[in-house]
């Protein structure tokens with residue numbers, strides 16, 4: 300029925316002179332999303348409007364779903380595009396549209412015409428009145444409501460004429476690739492995939508690091524992280540997932556440092572290694588799934604202790620979220636079912652019975668001096684043996 304979609308975008312419009320860069324990025328992401336499904340599509344940018352033209356048979360639901368995964372879109376409007384062959388034809392087209400799209404024909408409506416093509420003989424006001432009258436004549440049970448219409452019938456007169464009334468909500472945000480790149484510390488839990496998704500939604504490209512501790516953590520635990528990265532990548536585009544073998548560092552810390560400080564010190568080494576890869580790949584920040592007070596390692600003092608080792612900004616988009624808020628997002632983005640699979644992670648295995656909740660930085664730094672002898676070599680080895688998987 301529909302041969303095209305009008306793509307509505309929000310904040311991109313605020314970008315002044317850079318606007319076309321954002322629009323281009325959005326077109327690129329839409330093309331990328333549509334490449335994954337069958338059908339031929341043409342994505343065009345025209346006078347501040349982006350259209351997806353369907354040039355072959357296509358599946359409506361699949362197409363809307365694919366476009367709906369692209370960040371930067373606030374609404375997807377299935378649109379009728381008709382030739383501009385005079386007002387008599389337009390009347391017929393509008394009736395035809397209403398009959399096909401709103402067959403109930405008993406709702407309230409308003410016509411919102413826009414004459415972008417000033418050569419058209421009727422102006423916007425005249426179009427509103429005339430077309431409103433035409434609809435009332437054809438569908439006696441319809442009523443006009445200019446304040447809260449159930450159907451807002453948009454008629455845009457350009458070279459061609461665009462008729463639409465449905466707006467399918469998009470995810471919002473900004474197109475990926477318009478705001479630099481960041482390195483996500485991705486575990487198998489609920490929080491970090493959500494954190495990565497949220498930053499990607501702001502237009503940031505994502506790469507990821509996972510700290511693996513075989514044989515304490517299994518291949519299946521690793522596969523779970525790969526699966527989570529895959530799900531996030533459906534929105535964010537391909538993710539370079541760095542799988543770091545963290546066992547020797549963990550065992551060394553376990554051997555040399557007070558056990559109540561293990562989690563904090565481990566976390567500090569994770570940050571250091573993540574930062575290494577971040578800098579190597581041009582990332583401008585780190586991302587974690589931490590939320591204040593969720594566990595001992597996420598008190599204000601603990602967060603300060605992990606921040607202490609990073610020279611890059613650490614982004615924690617779920618910092619003020621309750622667990623349920625995070626779960627809600629993970630359900631929406633479809634990572635939840637994978638996140639709750641019961642595979643162990645390296646932090647739960649080496650966790651102390653009574654971890655410090657208010658670590659003192661000087662004390663932690665002092666404990667880390669116990670590692671002086673071998674830690675540099677172990678870090679180097681971990682970095683050298685890191686496996687990089689391209690997940691898409």
Ligand code: ATP
Pocket residue numbers: 483484485486487488489490491492508509510511569586587588589593594596597644645646
């Ligand atoms: P998540 O649900 O993301 O696992 P969590 O509530 O289990 O978070 P922690 O285990 O304390 O919290 O981890 C806090 C953050 O540290 C995680 O959100 C993640 O960003 C990072 N992190 C923890 N473990 C790992 C790991 N094995 N590999 C990579 N990052 C990790």
Ligand code: MG
Pocket residue numbers: 486487488644646
């Ligand atoms: Mg975790």
